Every structure is written in structure tokens, then in C-alpha cells.
Amino acid sequence: MLDREAVLDILKSIPDIVSEGDIVSAGVMRALNVQTDGTVRFVMEIAPSAATAYEAVKAEAETKLAALEGVKSVSIVLTGHSEQPAPPQLKPQKSAEPAGPQKIPGIEKIIAIASGKGGVGKSTVSANLACALAAQGRRVGLLDADMYGPSQPRMMGVSGRPASPDGKIILPMRNHGVTMMSIGLMTNDDQAVVWRGPMLMGALQQMITQVQWGALDVLLVDLPPGTGDVQMTLSQKAKVDGAIVVSTPQDVALLDARKGIDMFQQLNVPLVGMIENMSTHICSACGHEEHVFGHGGVAAEADKLGIPLLAEIPLHLDIRLAADGGAPIVVSQPDSSQADAFATVAKKLIAEGLA
Numbered sequence: 562m563l564d565r566e567a568v569l570d571i572l573k574s575i576p577d578i579v580s581e582g583d584i585v586s587a588g589v590m591r592a593l594n595v596q597t598d599g600t601v602r603f604v605m606e607i608a609p610s611a612a613t614a615y616e617a618v619k620a621e622a623e624t625k626l627a628a629l630e631g632v633k634s635v636s637i638v639l640t641g642h643s644e645q646p647a648p649p650q651l652k653p654q655k656s657a658e659p660a661g662p663q664k665i666p667g668i669e670k671i672i673a674i675a676s677g678k679g680g681v682g683k684s685t686v687s688a689n690l691a692c693a694l695a696a697q698g699r700r701v702g703l704l705d706a707d708m709y710g711p712s713q714p715r716m717m718g719v720s721g722r723p724a725s726p727d728g729k730i731i732l733p734m735r736n737h738g739v740t741m742m743s744i745g746l747m748t749n750d751d752q753a754v755v756w757r758g759p760m761l762m763g764a765l766q767q768m769i770t771q772v773q774w775g776a777l778d779v780l781l782v783d784l785p786p787g788t789g790d791v792q793m794t795l796s797q798k799a800k801v802d803g804a805i806v807v808s809t810p811q812d813v814a815l816l817d818a819r820k821g822i823d824m825f826q827q828l829n830v831p832l833v834g835m836i837e838n839m840s841t842h843i844c845s846a847c848g849h850e851e852h853v854f855g856h857g858g859v860a861a862e863a864d865k866l867g868i869p870l871l872a873e874i875p876l877h878l879d880i881r882l883a884a885d886g887g888a889p890i891v892v893s894q895p896d897s898s899q900a901d902a903f904a905t906v907a908k909k910l911i912a913e914g915l916a
Contacts, residue, residue, distance in 0.1 A: 563631035565595045571625050572603075578614055584622070589615075592760050594747065598722055599633030601626055602747065604640050604760050612639055623728065634728045640763030662800040665769060668702070670779045670915050672833065673795065673804040675825070677817025679710070679786040682838040683807040685884050686874065686903070687783035688716040692891040693900075693907035694779060695738030699916050702733070702780040703741040704768060706791050708761050709753075711745030713783060718887025722746060723772075731772045737892050742772050762794045769799055779916040786817075788824040796828040803833035803915055805871065810837055810858035818859075822866065833915060834869035835859050836906065839876040871906045875899060 569585065577587040584590045584605065594602040605622075607615050619637050626635045665671065674690070676683040684707065691703040705713035714720065719734045723746055726732070733742040744764060774780065782801075785791055795801060804825045808818035818835070825832055837859035843850050853876060863870040874880075877899050883890040891900045910916040 563595055563597065563599050563601075563629075565593070567629060568593070568595050568601055568626065568632075571629055572622065575618060575622050575625065578618060579608075579611065584618065596722065596747075599631050600636070600722065600725070601632055601634070602636040602638075604638045604763050606640055606759055615639060627728075634725045636725060636728055636731075636767075638763040638767050640759045662797060664800045665774070665780070667774055668777045668780045670802045671782060671799055672779055672910070672915060673782045673784055673792075673801050673825075673830065674807065675784045675792065675804055675821050676786050676807045676814075677788075677819065677821040678814055681786075681807055681809045681814055682874070683786070684712045684716060684783050685880065685889075686805075686807050686836055686838060687781055688713060688884065689880075689889040689891045689900075689903040690906055690910075691717075691739045691741075691781050692737045692889045693903040694781075694910065694916050696891060696895065696904070697907055697911060699778045699907075699911065700776060701739050701916075702774050702777045703739050704772075704780060704782045705741065705743030705745060706765060706768070706782050706795065707785040708744050708764065708791060709785060711743045711748075713741060713743045714745045715887060716884045716889060717741055719743075719746065729771060731768075733772050733774065737888070740774060740777065742768050744768070761790050765791055765794050766798060769795075779910070788820055792824060793828070796825070796830050801830045803831045805833050805836060807836045807838050808859050808862075809839045809854045810852070810856050811854040812858065814854075815858050815862055818862065832866070832868045833910070833913075834871040835863045836871050836874060838874045840873035842876040845878070869909075871909060872902045874902050 572590055573583045573585045575584050577584045577589055580587040589605050591604045591606050623635045626632050674683055674687045691701050695701045705711045717736050719736050724732045733740050806818055806821055808814045839854050841850055842853050860870045880890045880899050883893045891903050894900055
């Protein structure tokens with residue numbers, strides 16, 4: 562088994578080009594992840610202006626780690642933190658990176674699925690919508706960008722570690738006709754992701770640009786709740802063709818949903834529409850319909866904003882059981898009324914040229 566301490570000893574032998582110490586003691590090496598299958602991953606947090614110089618340090622680390630017994634692949638991400646402005650007499654260097662959001666090669670459309678707060682069923686909607694689009698013949702990718710609470714591996718019935726033949730390109734997993742990638746595939750089930758903003762941004766960029774997605778009609782991105790680093794990084798780095806906001810009908814959820822909508826408007830991401838999840842509950846014993854979280858709040862909000870209400874998804878036990886079992890309701894019960902709600906949204910996206 563690969564020894565974490567042996568990996569650290571190697572990294573401690575690599576001098577830092579800025580400080581007098583090594584990359585470990587200097588705090589350059591962050592978020593070391595040593596897997597039992599021989600995969601070593603970590604982030605090198607550096608000043609953006611030093612990126613070129615640190616390429617040699619990165620190469621040295623890759624070479625030394627690859628020679629260590631038990632190491633199968635090495636993945637190192639260079640991520641930058643803010644630095645002090647250059648002195649007035651120095652002219653700032655022109656960035657070689659293209660400005661503004663960029664289209665990802667091979668991916669026709671990117672749709673973000675977001676919520677203002679957690680617990681409204683955004684990930685369940687994402688998994689079912691991905692499977693519904695795949696069932697209608699679309700080439701679909703699903704990126705689980707909820708770094709702190711990744712749930713798509715469980716919902717999509719995917720396990721194991723993604724392979725990386727060259728230590729750079731990551732091969733995604735596939736199930737139910739959907740190509741998917743999640744940080745949850747790179748960590749243990751009970752392992753917390755304790756990362757700061759720059760590490761999150763570096764990991765997200767890696768999963769967007771270094772994953773071999775292949776040719777996709779649409780990539781669905783399951784975003785974390787809120788309006789934080791992940792949402793901003795995605796919108797600023799990749800051309801997002803639209804956003805779907807998921808909310809329950811209750812006022813508290815709608816308050817946060819409005820903030821998410823405002824965020825996308827500020828980032829110039831078009832709003833595709835809203836989905837009201839847990840809209841109504843029908844008792845399986847007596848057939849009584851009950852609006853546990855209220856009703857119509859999302860429809861009223863969508864009407865006020867002038868955007869479509871894409872669907873009203875019921876609160877149903879089968880949807881939850883299917884998600885927990887790794888086969889979304891669209892796959893496990895494709896002819897059910899619950900699955901039909903997701904299929905309807907998928908048809909709308911295809912009709913509008915978004916998938």
C-alpha cells in the first residue's frame with residue numbers, strides 16, 4: 562500500500578523557488594490526497610505571475626513521485642492566489658489566457674442547475690434530468706460541482722475511481738447513458754473536503770477542462786447551494802448557456818432562490834426557467850393531496866420574473882428511494898407520472914435547442 566509519509570518525504574525534498582524552504586514547509590503544497598490505488602493528487606497554490614517558473618517545480622514533483630514504489634498516477638493542479646499589485650514603474654504583463662467565458666471543446670451546451678439553499682432536491686432533479694435527456698437520445702454529461710456535498714455517485718449508481726492514463730487527462734465514469742464526474746469519486750464516502758476558495762476553483766477547472774468528456778450535446782452542472790466561488794468560477798471560465806433554478810414552494814426557500822437568480826443575472830447567464838420541487842404530496846393510503854410546503858410560490862416567482870415554470874415535481878417516496886438506490890426514477894420507473902415530469906422538462910430543453 563502506498564505510504565502517505567513516503568509521499569510527503571518526496572515532496573519535502575523539492576525546494577520552493579520563492580522561499581528558502583521546501584514546497585511543503587512553504588505552504589505551496591496543499592490538499593494532498595493519497596489513494597490506496599496508487600493515485601497521488603494535490604494542489605500547488607502560487608502567485609499567478611510565478612506560474613511559468615513553477616512548471617519546473619511541478620515537473621520535478623511529478624518525476625520524483627512517479628519513481629516512488631506504489632505510485633500509479635500523479636495529478637498536480639497549479640492554482641493562483643491574489644498578490645500585491647506591481648510597483649508603478651513596472652508594466653503589468655499581458656495575460657496569455659483568453660478573457661471571458663470560453664466554450665469547452667466538444668460540448669455543445671452547458672446548463673447549470675442551481676438552488677438558493679440546500680435540501681430542495683437540486684441534485685435529484687439533476688440526476689433525473691440527465692437520465693431523461695439520455696433516454697431521448699441526447700449525449701449527456703453530468704458534472705457534480707457540489708464539492709462539499711457530492712451526491713451524484715450514489716444517485717447515479719457509480720463507484721470506483723476515475724482512471725488517468727497519463728496523470729493529466731481524467732477518464733469520467735458512465736452509467737444510465739450519462740457520462741459523469743464528481744469529486745465524490747476521488748474521496749472516501751466519509752472524507753470531508755476541507756478546501757479554501759482557490760482550491761475549489763482549481764478542482765472545478767480541472768474537472769471541466771481535464772476530464773475527457775468526449776462529444777456531448779449538453780453538460781448539466783449540479784451546483785452547490787448558494788452564490789459562492791464555484792458558481793462564479795463556472796460562469797466566468799466556461800460559456801454557460803442557461804441556468805435552471807430549483808426551489809420548494811415555501812417562502813424561506815424562495816428568498817434564497819431569488820438571490821441565486823440575481824447572481825446569474827449579474828453574471829450574464831440566461832435563465833432557462835424554474836422547477837418547483839416537492840410541489841405536492843398524495844397520500845399512498847387514502848389518496849388525499851396535501852401541499853406540505855405550500856403551493857404556487859415558484860410559479861408566482863417565475864411569472865414575476867417573466868421566465869417559464871418548467872415543472873412541478875411531486876413529493877413522492879419512490880423518487881427518494883430510486884435516488885438512494887442508484888437508479889433515478891426516470892430509469893427505474895420510466896412509465897410513472899413522477900418520471901414523466903422530468904421527461905417533460907427534457908423535451909422542453911431539446912425543443913429550445915438547449916440539449
